[in-house]
Amino acid sequence: MKEQSFFERVYKVVKKIPAGKVTTYGAIAKFLGSPSSSRTVGWAMNASHDNKNIPAHRVVNRNGVLTGKHHFYGTDLMEQLLNNEGIEVKNNTIINFKNHFWDPNS
DNA sequence: ATCTTGACCTAAT
DNA sequence: CATTAGGCCAAGA
Numbered sequence: 001m002k003e004q005s006f007f008e009r010v011y012k013v014v015k016k017i018p019a020g021k022v023t024t025y026g027a028i029a030k031f032l033g034s035p036s037s038s039r040t041v042g043w044a045m046n047a048s049h050d051n052k053n054i055p056a057h058r059v060v061n062r063n064g065v066l067t068g069k070h071h072f073y074g075t076d077l078m079e080q081l082l083n084n085e086g087i088e089v090k091n092n093t094i095i096n097f098k099n100h101f102w103d104p105n106s
Numbered sequence: 107a108t109c110t111t112g113a114c115c116t117a118a119t
Numbered sequence: 120c121a122t123t124a125g126g127c128c129a130a131g132a
Contacts, residue, residue, distance in 0.1 A: 037128055
């Protein structure tokens with residue numbers, strides 16, 4: 001077995017997110033064993049731009065708000081991506097968020 | 107090696 | 120309602 005860094009674990013989980021679903025930083029952090037390490041998850045997302053195909057647009061904060069939409073190329077790219085997957089986004093917030101929520105442990 | 111920042115979360119003041 | 124503080128991990132200066 002190989003020891004995986006926090007980032008690798010995050011990538012693995014995020015990549016497992018099914019289309020049309022979203023998850024939260026906290027959920028991922030908790031899944032990794034550190035419910036308070038959500039910041040590191042966000043930091044991993046930042047690095048994901050230069051790594052693999054990480055659907056960072058499927059990761060939002062606990063409120064279902066697209067906090068990281070500012071880090072994407074455009075300004076509505078994240079919204080459009082989610083919309084493209086059938087997720088309704090309004091005012092940087094996901095509608096029926098809990099309905100689209102996907103648990104990494106699930 | 108130390109300090110600051112970062113796409114967070116929660117509680118407290 | 121706004122701000123602060125603590126917690127976690129990683130990267131840059």
